[in-house]
Amino acid sequence: MNAEHIENIFGDYLIENETQYALLLNSPWGSGKTYFWKQKLQPIVLRNSLKPIYISLNGVAKIETIEYQIMLGMMPFISQKETGRLRSVFKLISNGFDTVLTSLTGSKFSDFVNGIVANNLNFTDKLICFDDLERCQIPIGEVLGFINNFIEHKQAKVLFLADESRFNDIEYQKVKEKIIRYTLNFEPSLPELIPQLLLKYKNDNHDFYQYLHTEKELFIKTLQLVNETNLRNISFIMDCLQKLFPVFSNEKGDIQKEIIFFSTIISIEYKAGNLKSTDYKDRKKLDRLNKSYERSRISKVALDQKKKREEIEPHIEKPYEEVFYLKFLTGRIDYYYFYPSIYSLILSGYFNAERFKNEIEGRKKIVVTQEQKDLQKIMEGKYKWLEQKEFDRLTSTVWENALLGNYSIYDYPHILNHYHHFSLNNLITETVENVKAGLKKGLEIAILRKELDDNQLNNLMAFISPEHIEEFKKLVQDYHYKTQEQNYLGLGVQLIGALNQNDQHRLKMVGDQIVNTIYPFFNSVDQNLLFDAILKTNNAMLCDLSSILPHRYHRTDIHKSLHSEVESFEILGTKLKSYLKEEKHLEPLRHHLLLILLNEIGEVLNALENKMMGTPR
Secondary structure, three states: OOHHHHHHHHHHHHHOOOOOOEEEEEOOOOOOHHHHHHHHHHHHHHHOOOEEEEEEOOOOOOHHHHHHHHHHHHHHHOOHHHHHHHHHHHHHHHHOHHHHHHHHHOOOHHHHHHHHHHHOOOOOOEEEEEEOHHHOOOOHHHHHHHHHHHHHOOOOEEEEEEOHHHOOOHHHHHHHHHHEEEEEEOOOOHHHHHHHHHHHHOOOOHHHHHHHHHOHHHHHHHHHHOOOOOHHHHHHHHHHHHHHHHHHOOOOHHHHHHHHHHHHHHHHHHHOOOOOHHHOOOOOOHHHOOHHHHHHHHHHHHHHHHHHHHOOOOOOOOOHHHHHHHHHHOOOHHHOOOOHHHHHHHHHOOOOHHHHHHHHHHHHOOOOOHHHHHHHHHOOOHHHHOOHHHHHHHHHHHHHHHHOOOOOHHHHHHHHHHHHHHHHOOOOOOOHHHHHHHHHHHHHHHHHHOOOOHHHHHHHHHOOOOHHHHHHHHHHHHHHHHHHHHHHHHHHHHHHHHHHOOOHHHHHHHHHHHHOOOOOHHHHOOHHHHHHHHHHOOHHHHHHHHHHHHHHHOOOOOOHHHHHHHHHHHHHHHHHHHHHHHOOOOOHHHHHHHHHHHHHHHHHHHHHHHHHHOOOO
C-alpha cells in the first residue's frame, strides 16, 4: 500500500467518532515506519486537533512500564480540571496509604494510583502510537488486552507500528481480530524518502548534499536494483559515501556508478552479518569476481545441468563468493569493481583517502578493447539476441583475432567453449577439430606477451568444465606457471640479495609481490642460500621478513597451489631449529627474533596443511 493511501485511511480514522478499534502499520524492521510516523502521520494528528503520544514497546517486560509511559506522555496535555482531580489522589501518599493498601490487597500504591490516574484523564482527544509491538517482552495477548481498555473504555485512538511477520502464534491472530480493524502494509517509497534522508547533510556537508540530490535517481536505481529498502542500511550507505565523496567527486559517471554500487552491496552484506568487522583484511575472494569468473561459472553451470540430468553429482554448499555473485552480480558484473579502501571503510571504519585515490587511478587504466567488446557480444548466450548478419560478422572477427593471439590467454578456454558449441550446432563453418587446433595456435601466440593474472587463472580453474574445456584450461595453467616460474626465479635472487645487503626498501618491493601471488614462490628459492642470508641480515630485516609470511598465508582464501611449498618451509624450519639449538652465543634479542621467524614458519605449515586436510599440524 502506498503512502498516500495510508495517509487517507489514517485521516479518516482520526475524524471518526467513538472508534472502538485500532490501526496497525505493518512493514519489516528498518523500513522506515517510525520515520513515516514522525514525518507524515504525526502532522495529520496535529492538523485534526488531536494530541499525539508516542510510546516504544521495545524491551518492555511489565504492564506497569506501559502505564508509566502513558502517564508521562499525558503530562503535557493534562488540563487544570484534571490536575485538581489528581492532586486529591496524590494527597493519599502523605497518609501512609501505600503500606495499608499493600497489606490489605497485596497491590502497591503506585499500581493503584496508575489506575485512578487513567480513570481521571481524558483520552478522547489523544492518538497513542505504540511502536515496536513485536519487540515487546510481555505476552502479546496480555499487552493488547491492556491497551484495548484505552480503546474501548477511554475512546482513545491507537496506532500500532510493527513487523507482523514476527508474530507466528495463533494467540496473536485471535486478539488482533478483536482490536485491530485495518492492517496498513507500508511499502516505503524511495523517491519520497531519499530526499528526506538527504536533509541531514544540507548544512554540515552541502557539497555532498548537492551531489547526492543531483544523482538521487542513480542512487535510488542502485538501491532498487538490489531490493534494498531498509532505511537504517540506506543511511549507513550514505554516511560511507559522504566519506568517499571528496575523492571521487570529480570522476566520470561510470566510475561513480561503480563506487555507489560497490558501497551499497558491501554495506548490505555487512549490516546483514554476512561480512564482519574482523573480515576487513580478508577479501573473501570478492576481488576475484569479474567477467572471467562469470564465464567460468556459466561453463560450470552448463556442466552441472548435464550431471543433474545424469544424477551423478551430490549437493555441494556454494562458497561465499559464489553466493555473493548470485545475490548481487548475476547480469550485473559490468557494474562491479572491487575497491579495497571502500571494503576496509565499511567493515572497520578505517579509510585511507590516498590509497582510494590510487585505486581509482588504477581502475581508470583498465581499458576494454574493441576485440574484448566484440567477444563479449557473443559470450554467455548473448549471441542469441543477434541478427544473422551481425552474428556472422562478430564470430568471424573474434575468430580472426583469436587466431592472431589478440586475446588474453585466460579467454581462450571460453572461446573454445563457445565455438565448440557453434560448430556442433552448425552456426559456423569450422569443424570442432579445426576450432581446437586454431585456438591452440592462437594461445601459443598470446602466451608470448607474458601477460599473467593470478586472479583470472584462479577464476578459470575455480569451476569444473566439460572435458574438452578442462584439457584446454590445463594447457593455459601450464603456460601460466611456466612463465611465472621464469619470472619468480629472478624474484628469489632479489629476496636473498635484499637480505644480504640489509635493503629494507627492496625487501618491501619483493614482499609485496610475494604476498599478492598464488604462485608457489618459495619452491623457486634456494633454501640453503636463503638460510645463509637470514643468518647474515640485521634485526630490522628479520622483523620485516617475519611480517611478510602472515600476510601471505594467514587468510581464509589460501590458494591450493601454495600447498606445494610445505616441503620448502619444512627444510627452512628444520635448519632454523637446529641452528637455535646448537648456537650457544646468540644475543638474547637475536635469538628471540629468530624464534619469532621459526614460529611464523610453523604457522605457515599449519595454514597450508589445514587448507588441504582440515586438521592442524
